[in-house]
Amino acid sequence: MTTTPDLLYSEVEEDLRSSVRALFAANAEASAVLARTESSEPYDLKLWRTLAADLGAAGLAVPEELGGHGASVREVALVLEELGRSVAPVPFLGSVVLATSALLGADTANTVVAELLPRLAAGELIGALAVPLTTQPGVAFPEAVKVNTEGTLSGRVGSVVDASAAELLVVPAVGPDGPGLYAVESAAAGVSVSPVVSLDLTRRIADVTLENAPARLVADAEHAPAALQHALTTGAGLLASEQLGIADWSLTETVRYLKERYQFGRQVGSFQALKHRLANLYVEVVNARAAARYAADALATGSEDAPIAVAVAKSRNSAIAVHVTEEAVQLHGGIGMTWEHPAHLYLKRAKSDELALGTPGKHRATLATLIDLQG
């Protein structure tokens, strides 16, 4: 039964937002985030532990009986909004969104799932979903990894998000029994995770190679395709909230700067040509917020409309985040082109997010089928 979607933020959600925002404000200020991008530790694992374990963000959407907090993906979406606003380098998308959703979409009575989920939910274990980050909901089950006769896995998966920080890889693989999802420890023999130079400086991708890697089955042929789809759909829908956060920060920061910057004896923000561009960006952010909230609510309530809500939010917000961050660089002028100013971190995140989990064009193609507007 469909109920009226709640497009606002509840008080509990606003409280959560305040905590997460305060945490990032204290621990992920722009200069520190920037400095870390060129350090040997691109992920801030201390910040991750505070966020995931102490604040409980890793277990928000996990039921209490599986060691989580029994909230919903609406709250996860809120954390992603703040993550978009701060581009803090934590493996939240890979672990909390993708790997955890995949296991929640599997049979949670499976003993391996029942063992792993509480550890993911507690923030003790960092997971990653071994698919290329560009994989969109609705694709055929990936066949890049094969199940060997002895039950080990072999194959190569490129561009896996947050894999270099992960201890657990959730790997889709195909064997004699058909498709399956497998748990692979990244420290095990036969597993090689090679970080690549990523366009997104604050969220890394890595190539994963498996050679007879030991693996435990977490979802069999009956459950694996649905579990993978659940992860991809949830991921795409929630990423729209991160894109909202990226756009919101970029607009706010640009407005602030244009009030402060003087040229021709005037505040740059007093020129009508620029005011109108900023007004247009505000209109986009208002749209992005509505689309993101609706997708999060539809996913949280298991609405029948969720596939449409996700396709709308991911295609709309991808374009909005890219546009607002591009405008932020332009409207900052010279300083926006410098390495020192954080605007580029948001541009890089926005452009990567546009490709992640289905480009706008791919989501519109999905939508064409869902709403019967075929070519």
Add this chain to the structure above:
Amino acid sequence: MTDTTTVDAEQLRGLVRELLDAHDPAKTDRLEFLQARFDAGLAWVHFPVGLGGLGAPRSLQSVVEKEFAAAGAPDNNPRRIGIGLGMAAPTVLAFGTQEQRERFLRPLWTGEEVWCQLFSEPGAGSDLAALGTRAVRDGDDWIVTGQKVWTSVAHIARFAILVTRTDPDVPKHQGMTYFICDMEAPGVEVRPLRQITGEAEFNEVFLTDVRIPDSRRLGKVGEGWKVAQTTLMNERVAIGGNEIPREGALLGKVTETWRARPELRTPELQDRLLKLWVEAESLRLASGRLRQQMAVGAPGPEGSVLKLAFSELNQALSGLEIELMGEEGLRYDDWTNRRPEKVDFAGREAGYRYLRAKGNSIEGGTSEVLRNIIAERVLGLPSEPRVDKDVAWKDLPR
């Protein structure tokens, strides 16, 4: 007489039933029924007792509307008298004397007297405060001369809300006075204003030595701008208030054609249609979100963006619709100079929708003015330079 009552939804339903028992809609004359509804305080429940209301919360109006609709009772054709209901009535209530309220509100609400709005002028569009229609005091009357434009329903209106210049020697915002103008008074001439669609939905109104009694003034002499602000704020409340279904309005026309006529489809048009579908859906959600904010008493700044976004969407969709029609897009349904009483997007063809939608970004605040409003009031950016602020109206360059 008290101005307020404490009344809840259940009591309202009881009052509706009482009224329906006493005046069976099936057997009662339409006007008589509407007058009885007004007198029972069930016209606009948030208005004061004695003026068609019960001093109840505005949110309870929907309860009353639902009950009357379910009983098959006649309504007051709200779209025909929208300017009266949405703009004139709140202004009369806020600034009118008790005598004025009692004289005007009842026939306004029942639709016996249609109202129009005499604000814009050829020389005062976005800059409404520059208006120059002069009102000069003459004993107990004012004598008004000037030209107003873009006046819908002037040709059927009995009264108008009118803003005039009473003191040209002070800066423009200070020298205005607001009146109720009798549209049947000598010197009022209404001429159709033909639009690019071929029809004349609006009018020009010429006022030549029109005599208005001082008792028809709303608010103080020189405070016309303040009164007009109340009118305009109520107009903005009225815009964007309705719930839209998915694929509603202009989008529905395009998707209907797309599904029914596969031979018209091309990949390029499909891509544009899907992009606009997504934009329309996110805007529909944004407008739903705004209503949810208003329901919990926290209206966000989103309101000012909706009109801007809807007008751009309508223009893009109606342009796409013509291209989709192919050869038929070269034709137009009717260039006759018609005189419609309300805009009819759905009842006309694609060409009309394309042309009429061009007005969406001009009427009720141009998109350029709305962008200034968003930039200044929402984002807090510096105001446009006000070179006319301290200049007497008569000395403004024009």
